[in-house]
Amino acid sequence: MLNAAKSEFTVANAYRYNRQNAARWLVSHIMRYRWFFFTTLFLYVCTYSAYTASEALIGQAIGAVIEPENFPLLPTIALTILGLKLLDGVLSLIGTLSVETIAQRLEVDSREELYANLLGKSQTFHNQQRVGDIMARATDDVQQLNGMMNPGVAITMETVIGLVVPLIFIASLRLELLLVPLLFIAFYIPVVARYVRRLNPMVRRQREQFGKMNAGLEETISGIEVVKASAQEAFERRKFRIAASLFRDYFVRQGYIEARYLPVLLFGVAFGLAFMHGMLLYQQGIISIGDVVALMGIMGVLRWPTFAAIFSISLVQAGVEGARRIVNILQTETELDQNSGGISQPIKGEITFEDVSFGYGKNHALKHVSFTIRQGQTVAIVGQTGSGKSTLTQLINRTYDATYGRVLIDGIDVREWDLNSLRAQIGKIEQDVFLFSRSVAENIAFGVPNATQEQIETAARMAQAHEFIMGFKDGYQTMVGERGVTLSGGQRQRIALARAFLSNPRILILDDSTSAIDSATEDEIQKAIRQVQQGRTTLLITHRLSQIRWADLILVVEDGVLVASGTHDELLRRSPHYRRIFARYDVALPPLETVAAD
Amino acid sequence: MGFLFDGLDAEAYDRQYNDGQLLRRIVGYFTPEARRMFAVGFTMLLDTLSRAAMPIIISRGVDEVQTTQDSGLIITYGLVVAALGALAWLFNFIRRWLTAEAVGNVVLQMREDAFDAVMKRDLSFYDQFPSGKIVSRVTSDTQAFSTVVTLTIDLIGQLLLVAVLIVYLFFVDTSLTGIVLIMVPLIIGVALGFRRVARFTIRHSRRVRAEVSALVQETVAGISVAKTFRQEHAVYADFLKLNRRSFWINLRMGYVFSGIFPILLMIVSFAVAALVYFGGLKVQAGELTAGDWYLFAQGVALLWFPLTSIASFWSQFQLGLASGERVFALIDSEPKVVQRDSRVLPELRGEIEFASVQFSYTDKERVLDNFSLHIRPGETLALVGHTGAGKSSIGKLIARFYEFQAGRIMIDGVDIRLLDLAAYRARLGVVTQTPFLFDGTVRENIRYGKPGAPDSEVERAARQIGNGDWLKSLTNGLDTEVGERGGSLSMGQRQLVALARVMLQDPAIFILDEATASVDPLTETLIQEGLDAIMKDRTSIVIAHRLSTIRHADRIIVLKQGKIIEQGNHDQLLEQGGHYAELYNTYFRHQSLEYIEAQRKANAEAAPESAT
Structure with a gap:
């Protein structure tokens, strides 16, 4: 287990699954419950035997x-048929419950495995994934594994057993009678395969078209x-008409393919031919009339497996697809090296970028960026969305590593710091602050679970959050999120600030490009910051001119390039962009100095 | 097998409808498909007869073979059964294919009608229903309706087979048919009972699945927080508890669903054994032939499956009808905005007059009351006021998105109700608070304002906004894909595209609901410059959230509860110290240069403290 070594989180005594590929992974999950699996298999063989035997016995009853002279046997035969049929029912019930148990375990186990694995993945991984994608893995894909097992695999087993067992019974009647059923199966397999090959793309196209029609309409509305x-x-x-007509076409074509399902034709013809064969053998005195009726009864057993196959194929396919996506995530390895044992000391707070570039190929998110931030300075980073502002800050706490150049903290390359020590001392407040569905107090104390109520309140006061928290009915015990209060952007930000006060980082990165708010809230937030x-x-990654105005240093980033840096007054003189912003405020601007760099 | 499980997860809709009307509507939609539907009925009948004939012919054959030596006759019997099997397939194929065509066409027609109905509605309709609900009426409800129509036709086919067989069996032997019939209520009863239990377990299962999803969603979204603070173990423990609970609840549901078929089979086995026994007695007594006896034993197997379908069908059928009814309700409803004439004004100057207008969105609260306002051609008007003061209603009434209840709105002196809406709106530029972009390129989105405009014209319009500097920040310039709803662009870029769209359209009247989302200062500057360019030389009505917009307006209208309480320019109004001054202190003060400078001072004063 290579990836276990790099994981940031592991569960003690966790069951080990084979993660080499999707198929092996699935097998190792199912084999964890091998007794359930083999029990099901065994019971399905028994149940089909009982079922087929009861049908054969009905034929024998004719004899x-x-x-x-056989008249007295009738009650015994009838009771035996009843017994076999009940046995069929009971065994099939137990078999189905057994496979259902595997199916449910498969869902829960794989979700558990995936979840523990996700917690162990690095921040880098999570920054690269979309929440929606991971959600789909942990909910839809694991649920598909459930459906793949039952009814998917269950029906597949039934199909195979349900085709083989009756054939054995027919052979026991008379070996020649196998002729028609065997021919039927020889045609049946390629015909079903072809059917699935034709149907699947049509189902997918129809579903996609439905999605497109929906999305188009949603957009229009x-x-x-x-x-x-x-x-x-x-x-x-x-x-809309084009989209809806196209959907109609796919709908009709899928209907056509489904309607044409050839195995039904094969079965109908085989049924007639088997009957003919049986009667001819009877006429030649080779088998009894009871055998003929038994043959027809057993042929009837084949009916269900003939239809059922189509249900299971798509379910199994979907399950394997889901497994593949899950295993992809499980296999992804953490890229960053933790460097535990690296430098671990209190950070003073000086940050230096030395000719830093980041990105691959032509898409460089940052190009040759150099600057120095002195200990204790407040820096405003200004630029358009996508200019590289966030990437710049992500290199500081090693969310990513620079592809070229060096990032230094207190004169030491960030890669030489112990990652834990580094991250523990760098606080980050995202643009859309994330709060857990817990109480306000628990959210503030998230990083310091043993903080006292007093400490929490002090932190909240400093973050200008105390007042609005006390405005809630339950104060600090108010639940946040779906089952509790909905907090505004400004309020969330202040709770995150309180969280930062408690954990007391040496370097704080604050993405403050939140929505516009009213003047009073603006006042509060300014005070807290x-x-x-x-x-x-x-x-500070910020859009607020007031913050930019009072920063010790302003970094203007454009398209990955640091186009200007300095104080407000310096920038007014040097940066045409910066001047343009303030020109609208009718400020008396100093004369523009032409600088080669801009 | 799907039948028995279908419809269990559907919500109940308590709607009232007249069965007769509904039926007439459905028949109306199927009328153009009458010939296909007739063919469907005919092939269904043939299919049923061939399928019923198969066991009957076999039973005749079994009887015949015991008395004849003619192998030609035996071969004929075999071939007839095989041919019937093939015919049954053929008729079934034709029936299902034609059904798919008919249903496909009917649903397409319903969708188009529903879409047209939606497009005719005014905006009050869109306020009332979230877009997801409207979409689902047009697409999903029609889909549910089509599924039920198809299922109904299938079920009729199956029941027809049951009926034909039972009638035949009845003529062969009345008392044995009685045994078969006893099963009918038993199977239906058990199936109905099952559905009741299943509904209960599925509800719990769905709830716990939603809980798991919510938890996963939350922890995945908050994983960086959990990691920063090293709280992985606590988060995992929470997850584990819920995940295990979900196992037991889902297992219970799985057991209930897995159990039903074996149980039904066991019930049927009693009937089969009884038929074997009593049938056997009758054969011994010479009252029944061996072939007929076989027919009874087989018949039971053919019957029980359609019977379980009936149990679940009724609720399915009602749901399908309810879906249909929702679609018809959408198609039949009348739009509120109605034009009395379709006059086209030769050239719009942009003079707007509200005369004692009364307006409310719902019956409850009046938004504008006896509202009068005269806007001169080319004037730039800023509307300010608290939320709900009626600012945006004014813009929406000018765009004729809503119907007003009393008074008059005149455009260039002509009643707005007499105008040709398409021609009028083509001269109207509207930018909403969160500008909406369609999936496609920036160029396509700009062109939406004037379809057919040449590239050069699109480019010129784009360059008129912020000097065209904003195009540099787009990866592919005008050919940049904006993504779904413009998601690939930043908020600021979306506003710039929307402004360029209006620029190209070159409207006589410009209505802007200013965005509240914050944008980086440079983009903000570009937007402001773009607005300056647009507002020049045309009537502009701005629901203002930006201080700089207000300061550049010719006239500020201060609204409170649907009434104009102050008007004038920024300096005059601020001096008055009235409602405007209050609004200024609430919403705009922190955008002013004075505030920005004051913060610097506050910061400088706070700094020495930290030095200690």
Whole structure:
């Protein structure tokens, strides 16, 4: 287990599954419950034997009722049939419950495995994944594993057993009678395979088209004001008609393929031919009339497996696809080297970028960036969305490593620091602050679970959050999230600031490009940030001119390049972009100095 | 096997509808498909007869073979059964294919009608229903309806087979048919009972699955927080508890669902044994032939499956009808905005007059009351006020998105109700608070305002916004894909695209609901410059959230509860110290240069403390 070594989180005594590929992974999961699996297999063989035997016995009953000397046997035969049928029912019930248990365990176990694995993955991994994708793995894909097992694998077993067992019974009647059923199966297998090959793409296309039709309509309706204001109703109608007509075409074509399901034709013809064969043998005196009726009864057993196969194939396919996606995640290895044993000491807070570039191929998110932030400074990072502002801060706490150049903290390359020590001293407040569905107090104390109520309140006061928290009915015990209060962006940010006060990082990175708020909230947040920046190096990714205005250093980033840096006054003189912003405020601007760098 | 499990997870809709009307509507939609439907009925009948004939012919054959030596006759019997099997397949194939075509066409027609109905509605309709619900009526409800129509046709086919067989058996032997019939209520009863239990377990299962999803969602989204603070173990323990609980609840549901078929089979086995016994007695007594006896034993196997379908069918059928009814309700409803004439104004100057207008979205609260306002051609008007003061309603009434209840709105002196809406709106530029972009390129989105405009014109419009500097930040310039709803662009870029769209359209009247989302200062500057360019030389109505917009307006209208309480320019109004001054202190003060400078001072004062 290579990846276990790099994992940031492991569960003691966890069951080890084979993660080499999707198939082996699935088998190792199922084999954890091998007794359930083999029990099911055994019971299905028994149940089909009982079922087929009861059908054969019905035929034999004919022999009994025709010959007067066998008359007394009738009650016994009837009771035996009842017994076999009940046995069939009971065994099939137990077998199904057994396979159902595996199916449910498969879902729960794989979710557990995936979850523990996700917790062990590095921040880098999580930054690269979309939450929605991971969600789909942990919910939809594991649920598909459940469906793959039952009814998917269960029906597949039934199909095979349900085709083989009756054939054995037919052979026991008379070996020649196998002729028609064997021919039937020889045709049946390629015909089903072809059917699935033709149907699957059509089902997928139809589903995709339904999605497209929905998405298109959703778009039209969401943009209805634009549609109406631009008088483009006719254009949208045409778009929808094309999408809906295409869906109709796929719907009809899928209906056509399904309607044509050839195994039904094969079965009907085989049924007739088997009957003919049986009667001819009877006429030649080779088998009895009871055998003929038994043959027809057993042929009837084949009916269900003939139909059932199509249900199971797509389910198994979907399950294997899901397993593949899950195993992909399980196999992904953490890229960053933890460097435990590296430098571990209190950070003072000086940050230096030495000719730093980041990115692969042509898409460099940062290009040759150099600057120095002195201990305790407040820095405003300004730039358009996607200019590289966030990437710049992510190199500081080693969310990513620079591809070229060096990032230094207190003069030491970040790669030489112990990752734990480094991250523990760098706090980060994201643009959309994440809060857990717990109480306000628990959220503030998330990093310091044993913090006292007093410490929590002090932190909240400094973050200007105390007042609005006390405004809630349950104060600090108020639940956040779906089952509790919904907090505004400004309130969430202040709770995150309180969290930062408690954990007291040496460097704080604050993404403050939140939505516009009213003046009072703005005041509160400004006060909180003024508090938090004291005594620590603070990096603000911000849109607020007021913050930019009072920063010790302003970094202007454009398209991955640091185009200007300096104080407000310096930038007014040097950066045309920066001047353009303030020009709208009718400020008396100093004369522009032409600088080669800009 | 799907039948018995279908519809269990559907919510109940308590809607009232008249069966007759509904039936007439459905028949109406199927009328163009009458010939296909007739063929469907005919092939269904033939299919049923061939399928019923198979066991009957076999039973005749079994009787015949015992008395004849003619192998030609035996071969004929075999071939007839095989041919019947093939015919049954053929008729079934034709029936299902034609059904798919008919249903496909009907649903397409319903979707188009529903879409047209949606497009005719005014915006009050879209306020009332979230877009997801409207979409699901047009696509999913029609889909559910089509599924039920197909199922109904299938079920009719199956029941027809049951009926034909039972009638035949009845003529062969009345008392044995009685044994078969006793099974009918038994199977239906058990199946109905099963559904009741299943509904209970599935509800619990769905709830616990939702809980698991929510937990996973939360921890995955918050994983960075958990990691920063090293709380993985606590998070994992929470997950484990819930995951294990979900196992037991889902296992219970799985057991219930797995159990039903074996149980039904066991019930049927009593009937089979009884038929073997009593049938055997009758054969011995010479009252029944061996072949007929076989027929009874086989018949039971053919019957029980359709019977379980009936148990689940009724609720399915009702759900399908309810879906259909929701679609018809959508198609039949009347839009509220109605034009009385379709006059096209030769050239729009952009003079707007509200005369004693009364307006409310719902019956409950009045948004505008006896509202009068005259806007001169080319004037830039800023509307300010608290949320709910009626700012955006004014813009929406000018765009004729809503119907007002009293008074008059005149455009260039002509009643707005007399205008040709398409022609009028083509001269109207609207930018909403969160600008909406369609999936496609920036170029396509700009062109949406004037379809057919040449590339050069699109480019010129784009360059008129912020000097075209914003195009540099797009990876592929005008050919950059904006993504779904413009998701690949930043908020600021989306606003710039929306402004360029209006620029190209070159409207006589410009209505802007200013965005509240914050944008980086440079993009903000570009947007402001773009607005300056658009507002020049045309009537502009701005629901203002930006201080700089207000300061550049010709006139500020201060609204409170649907009434104009102050108007004038920024300096005059601030001096008055009235409602505007209050609004300024609430919403705009922190955007002012004075505030920005004051923060610097506060910061400088706070700094020495930290030095200690």
